[in-house]
Amino acid sequence: MNKKISKIYNNAKKYFGNLGWWPADSVFEIIIGAILTQNTSWKNVEKAIANLKEKRLIDPVKICKMRLTELSVVIRPAGCHNIKAKRLKEISRFIVAECAGVYSKLQKRSIGKLRGQLLNVSGVGPETADSILLYAFGKPVFVVDAYTKRVFYRHGLIQESAEYDEIQVLVHENFPRDTKSLNQLHALLVEIAKKFCKKNLPLCAECPLKGLLVRN
Ligand code: SF4
Structure with a gap:
């Protein structure tokens, strides 16, 4: 050792x-933060999350339904906002399809299965997947x-x-x-x-x- x-x-x-860590009020907010923090500072992520909160958009169903261009404007402070808006929509679709907001359903899955599923979501790489596993679902991964x-x-x-x-x-x-x-x-x-x-x-x-x- x-x-x-x-x-x-x-x-x-x-x-x-x-x-x-992680500073957030809900599982979905952690997931959003894990996407938005790609290639930017946490200060910028905080501004984008504040915008989402102000518009009551910390909700995967609402993010799925809203127009990509509108979402992109809301999260602009996080940088690469067009790409990240697409990624937020992808992860929101995954959440809605897999657990409909009942996060305990995902939490019960094995690390291997859930990690594999997250990595299949467009725009989610190992660091983002593991951040979600550790901080949103409490899985013991580094x-x-x-x-x-x-x-x-x-x-x-x-x-x-x-x-x-x-x-x-x-x-x-x-x-x-x-x-x-x-x-x-x-x-x-x-x-x-x-x-x-x-x-x-x-x-x-x-x-x-x-x-x-x-x-x-
Ligand atoms: S982590 Fe190590 S290498 Fe880095 S500043 Fe500290 S002592 Fe130096």
């Missing part, structure tokens, strides 16, 4: 405490993103070329496989990367992970 991931977790948790890759690579856990599945398996095999811990680990890695492990200039001297920087 590689204990480095747990050490990263413990050091980051001492600094940030419990982060308690979400890999660019922040994870950066921190893990700089700490000698992966090669720069490591693929999504390889990194996910590394975490699943070397870190407690429970929803709460995986939720927290992902959130901590995002915060570490945003605050300290910046793309071009890592601020190692100030970072809570600085003592773990020796490559193994």
Whole structure:
């Protein structure tokens, strides 16, 4: 067992405490957020979700029924709004067809089955599918993103070329496989990367992970 991931977790948790992701009022809002957050900052997602809330559109049936061009205008702050509007419609159709808003029906499905179904929805890749599995349905899966890759690579856990599945398996095999811990680990890695492990200039001297920087 590689204990480095747990050490990263413990050091980051001492600094940030419990982060308690994902900030949302409902399962469908988490799903919407997972789509809208593709290639943009969370601040922009918040603006788009506020627009949807104002128009009472956090509802898969309403999103299915509304015109694509109208939806696109509402979510414009999230960027790539035409593409994301299509994706929101696709995931809404999936939700309506598969569970009609009774999310416990989906929650009861196995990780493998639900993940496969989500990946079949147009515009849903592994990171989005796993975000939905973990944060909307409470499934114990690790979400890999660019922040994870950066921190893990700089700490000698992966090669720069490591693929999504390889990194996910590394975490699943070397870190407690429970929803709460995986939720927290992902959130901590995002915060570490945003605050300290910046793309071009890592601020190692100030970072809570600085003592773990020796490559193994
Ligand atoms: S800033 Fe430095 S110490 Fe912190 S996570 Fe990045 S590489 Fe590690």
